[in-house]
Amino acid sequence: MAFLLRAIGFTESIPGFPYTPCSGSSTTTADTPTITWTMRQGECDESKRSVTIFSVNLADMEPRKRELVRHAMKRAKSLLLPGILRCYGAAEHRDTVYLATEPCEPLSKMKCGQMGSPLATSGDDDDEGEAFNDIVALGLKAVGSAVSALHKNKLIHGNVGRDSVFVISTGEWRLFGLELVSGFDDVGSSYLSYCSLLPAYRRPPETQHTNYESGGKTCAIDSWGLACLIYEVLGVNDQASGKLSQSCSTEDLRSCRTLPRTLQSGFSGLCAVNPKMRHDVDRFLRTSDFIISSDYVQSMQMLDDYSLKDAAERERFMEHLANVVHTFPRDACKHLVLQKLRASFTFGILPGVVDTVVKIAARMPSPEEYATHVSPVIVALFRSKERMVRLRILQHAAELLPQMPPAVVDGEVWSEYASGFESPIAAIREHSARALVPIAPLLTEKRIVNDVPKYIAQLQQDSEGPIRTNATIALCLIADTIPAEYRSKLFAQRFGRMLKDPFAPSRTAALRSFHTTLKHFTAQDIAELVIPGVSPLSMDKVAEVRAVALDVIHAAVSRLDANHREISSSTANEGNVIPPAGVVNNNTNGAGNGVKGSNAALDTQGWGSSGSSSVIQLESTTKGGMENSMPAASKASPFPQKVWGSQSSPSVREDDEESWGEEIQMKPHKLRLHSTATRNGTGAVVPDSLTSDDHPEDKRTLKIRKKGIGASRLS
Structure with missing residues (x-):
């Protein structure tokens, strides 16, 4: 293990940095115009929490880039704002800087259809195209919120672009690349000293003038950067995006007409040449139809603000979510929507959430995905004490339970489900009986033999x-x-x-x-x-x-x-x-x-x-x-x-004479054929009538039992 750590730039331990790369994990290079980071997956030595470890070697780096790396490390440790990639720890050891962040992947390494999820999307399919636009809309909102938070703290980012955005495990976008962050009053001495490292189209026109004064609308720098991010994600294809630094100009950026119609107006406001006429980021977030008209974005915002809403608003939202969730990106439902729904259970579970879970579960064909993402939510719903929630989950048991792992159903769901047999609500008892049909094949033999007959008898x-x-x-x-x-x-x-x-x-x-x-x-x-x-x-x-x-x-x-x-x-x-x-x-x-x-x-x-x-x-x-x-x-x-x-019946033996009654003379009748008879078509004789004569010579008798179910016997 020590050899492996040394091979990737780690010693056996780094003072003040309790994070270790996972053995066998691959490395990813995050290329930016300012710093080239090496990324690998790791974990915390104490809590075993998964992290992404950024590292960069300073030994062969020019002095001013070393200062940028150290500045980025300082800002990463101190900036804990919404929308900023969260940094858990940072250290410099033996000419190498290490950063441990929440697990992430660089947005620049993903194809257009994977920005926010592994969704394989092509522009030819309208539904998938809309899903991709929803992912981008939510990502722009997250990045824009991070930039707005920086502005409220009198800071500018100065490096907003596709290569400074990372995608976390839930599919959400996070802003990083903090090496050019500077205060409003420090733009002239800090940002202007290093912005020349950026491609020409990434620099606002005013900063390229030698007589630029930082006393103007400083936040307009990040508005231009957000326009660059939109252009890099939606304005060019994957092949052209790798050549933007060499081929793209400011005019190419401003004249882009391939963006969605609802984004055109907001984009033009962000990249206005005059910084005084340029829209700030907060205004873009409030007025862009691309963002505010997206049900996906608004639903995620509502889930984030769920604790602030009253009961009536929560109920209306859950009913609305059930009606629109089928339009959301599939992997966003898996990683983000279900996670936020589980978090909302802290404030009470509403019946409407069951319909949302049913629709998401129907889009999970893989048993592994179902077990990982859907099953924990179903277990939480069965544990709810709300009677309407219990009734709804029982009504949809045939849709939700068959794909669950049998061990989870038998070990975690059954005890909660079985309580429905004793519910004072007749509808719950009835649907508990119905739900037994889909749940029984997932139970162990012991449970079926011991518990099921007992509850059937009770019902x-x-x-x-x-x-x-x-x-x-x-x-x-x-x-x-x-x-x-x-x-x-x-x-x-x-x-x-x-x-x-x-x-x-x-x-x-x-x-x-x-x-x-x-x-x-x-x-x-x-x-x-x-x-x-x-x-x-x-x-x-x-x-x-x-x-x-x-x-x-x-x-x-x-x-x-x-x-x-x-x-x-x-x-x-x-x-x-x-x-x-x-x-x-x-x-x-x-x-x-x-x-x-x-x-x-x-x-x-x-x-x-x-x-x-x-x-x-x-x-x-x-x-x-x-x-x-x-x-x-x-x-x-x-x-x-x-x-x-x-x-x-009492025990009776064949030779037990006491069980037989007195002998009764039975005189069987003898059938006699009348003289009149006819023949049928086959030549057989068919009697017209039958009579009986007594035959006293037939002396057979019957003995009849006194008791029991015994039969008679001839003597």
Whole structure:
């Protein structure tokens, strides 16, 4: 490490400069007419804060440039004004000057489409062109504000231009290049001594005269510099910008007509030949349509002044921001807008901010970007105690949650989200049930097995019928995320419970859920649990419930029929060896594929309404019967008994005679064919009527059980 530090001009430690370059970081050269800086990324030794380290070697530099470097270091340490690149520390050691600033990149190294963000922009696309103009407008406002702050402190910058502007990590522009900063009363001795180092077009016309007096409108020097910055950024292309110092003249600057129309008037005022007629920077910021008509610039200003606004102004602004944020530069939304929104949460979160976050999140296709920039904001919104904010974030859960990292959802979002199940507000409970559908795939298996059934059961006891209905449907929609070994038992309990719900849509939802999840039940479960539980609803007083119940019964019986044929086929092939109870048809290509209607689908496209609250619309694709095939499940039921009000029968053995009643003589009737009969078209005899005769010689009797569910047996 010591060798690396020495190779780039650092010793092992620099007194009074606790900053170290990052190993492997590349270097960038910031060429200016006055000083050539070497830039590299570094970090603070104590706080590990990221910085950019500027360095310049004084050994081979002419004396007057050495003075400029030392002057720049002094000004960087002392000037803490808005819009000025913030300097964290500076030192001179062994003929080298070091400056540590906030992370930045030189504006002069970026292409026109990257000034303020890595946005790849071309002038051919109107939307991207407007986004680029917004970036420049905000940058000019930042630089102009820095110059105005200097003027209020009786200082001029004297070196405003593209090579003295740097772009920080949020995409905002910052003014640097402080080597020519001087006081109003010191312009003649300081600025004029070194301004000859600047290109000719960068020097105001009056300063090129030998009889220039500094007692006039001194701030006009920076007005000319701001006009040069506009010309270098918007007036020429990237290829020509590198040759401006050799090819550009004052007349070229003043005659530029390629600027946006809203900037022409303000630009002409900044570069007037007569310094007394030249507009000052503050006037340009207040009157330029290029800046004041930009929604992006005004929104960023409002976010900066958010703490000074009252509640009504904040609410109006958040609603306006949601309507215009889609027009902002994408990377500006990522780096700047979201950051300022999070800062505004300190003063309270308004419901309107959720819509803004949703629109920004929709423009983040990269999972890495989403996790870095959007996820922290979503977590902060879930932590809000404002009920309207909670409701809004739940309403947009399907748009915001799927792209979040599962670890963040399970570890940080779930605990806040789950509190909505116990909210006193019915709308929050309802949308918490709906939000379970997008959030479930991001949860761990432990969370799904332990927590989700508990909250589903809680919602199924809610006083609001639509909430009970939506809880049932939500469980059906997340069926595939539940571990296979828990599905049949959980579904039987949760869906079976709702079959007796007094709210008709809730019973319908339970039936459709059974229909949809029938593939997760074994044949034994269907015979012992599903059919006995569903059958009573075939006599329901509501026609829709009866129809759906019959559909489920038909699908269940088809499953049992397919299972019967599969068992019969396997026993024939295996020497009539009867398989044990619970054998399931696992052959998805066999007779089980003919099961009708067991693959009922859910319509999740919209939300219907019932009463005062809305209910998920759950519709089967089958009509009046079953049309789709359902492969038989392969896993036996984990529980052998029925769960819908069934009672255990007393233990009865086959040889237990006490459980049988007295023998009753049963006289079976014998069918007799009348003498009149006809033949059908196939030649078979078809009787006209059937009668029965008594046959006392048939003495077979039936014994009937006294108790239990026992069947009769012949003797």
